[in-house]
Amino acid sequence: MSEQETYIKPELMACCGAREISDGDVVIVGTGFPAMSANIAKHTHAPNAVMMQESGVLDARPKRPALSVGDPCLNPGAAMVGGLIDVMGMFLQGGWVDVGFLSGSQVDRYGNINTTVIGDYDAPTSRLPGSGGANPIGALAKKVLIIALHDTRRLAEQVDFMTTPGYMDGPGARERWGLPGGTGPRAIITNKAVLRFDEETKEAYLATFHPGHTVEEIVENTPWDLKVSPDVRETEPPTTEELRVIREVLDPTRMIAIYLKRGYV
């Protein structure tokens, strides 16, 4: 069996994220998938992409995978280390960020994200961490990529609490609220598929399904009436070069495999 056939789902998802990044993009990343995606892009088709962490770091050169956006390994070697006012204020609100990566406990058909509560706000079933940097990244980054588990609990017709704006309640909403033009979610990358957003309706539709999954299975596991692109096709598996970068350069200890335990299979 060739290496390409033995990739794991988190590697495929990281590659899907990487392919959304263009050369020269300024990317604000968290840990895990986002950092992996941005690094794959940087080592393949986008060598001039620049990464930053909201904690204040720009163009870090970590010698081990960062486990948080405040990880000590982000400090030595970076081009700049400041604080939240620098990255979230001067760079993100200042309009310099091209790509933001987000994940959430709940994501709905307009790409709105919930990281605040499951259930009623005043008496929640589950209190989640809150916005952190997610709301401003969702509001102000030019392209937002969303990582989610694909089931009828994690995806929702409508989120219980809109922590972070996607297209809100549909076409024209972001503009009405004065968010910068041309911003908003570009894709939801799940463990089964890549969903994109319809230009007219702003609703997420099925663009590609990952190898081993079917359109029917994906529609069934999506809680809204998921539209399917007429050009729907299989997601391109990780290339030999992408896998080499992941396994030899970025993650030789295979930390990405922890996502298997978190349901990314």
Add this chain to the structure above:
Amino acid sequence: MLGVAMSKVMTMGEAISANVEDGAFLFIGGYICRTPFAAIHELIRQGKKDLTITRSNAADDFDMLIGAGCVKRFIATFLSLGLYGLARCYRRSIEQGIPHKIELEEYTNLSLPMMLMAGSMGMPFIPVKDMVGTDLLKVKSFMGDDKYKVIDSPFDGTPTLLVPALKPDVAIIHVQQADEEGNAQMWGIGGDCKVGANAAAKVIVSAERIVGRDVVGKDPSRTIVPSMKVAAVVEEPFGSHPGYTPGFYDVDLNFGYLYQQASGTVEGFGEFLEEWVFGVEDRTAYTQHFIERFGYARFRELQAEFDYGYPVSYSY
């Protein structure tokens, strides 16, 4: 003739009891980086009550204060145990009212630092571009209608979100070094530490080491808070463990796991406090206990390697 420097050096016990009253509004700096844990433990040890606490991206230290019952209100953006998932004491407080339900006012990692910056600069409020259109505007707690205002910009008429300045009573920060008067120097990931400290009426500086005023003067660009704002200086080596201080020691992931496991139940959390907070009188005793419990090798393993940059020169 220059004035003689007035030393503000004291113990953490003295610094907290002299400067933090029950019901105080505290900014507590840190971002995994430079968490002022020695001060957090002292707040708990002294049984401080009804505190309002704030910072962007809170973590295990805020969870601990909430679990210990010190907190009434939390001006929040985020609280989790990072790698170790949801914060257990925080969840118990909000979901089950254990030990009591804290009141939350929620912002974001853009708006909250901007509110602190406004506070530090004496501005009454500040416009921000996030939060609009989301449920973060629908939920209001103790700040009521003063959580935010939306106005038409007096310049171009566009709807503009305004958030109020925050002015904490006391800021508590941990830095690499400070002099005896309180000029506090920091390097590495900053989070909202500089604006938060400068927004407060007074600052408690916890530092890995106390250095001479002449050392501060060799690289004055690293000073984030000047002595005039500082009420107390406490030398606390290993003071942000299990968080880290750049150039001194690494984040302690094993201890993070220990805290996650302990804080999973009320009993476990109580035992954790008994062992690591009430069972030790100060940070020196804490560090000694750490070495006795886990061995010197593990303590040594956390210590940073030295990798100095080129010294800077400010000469002319």
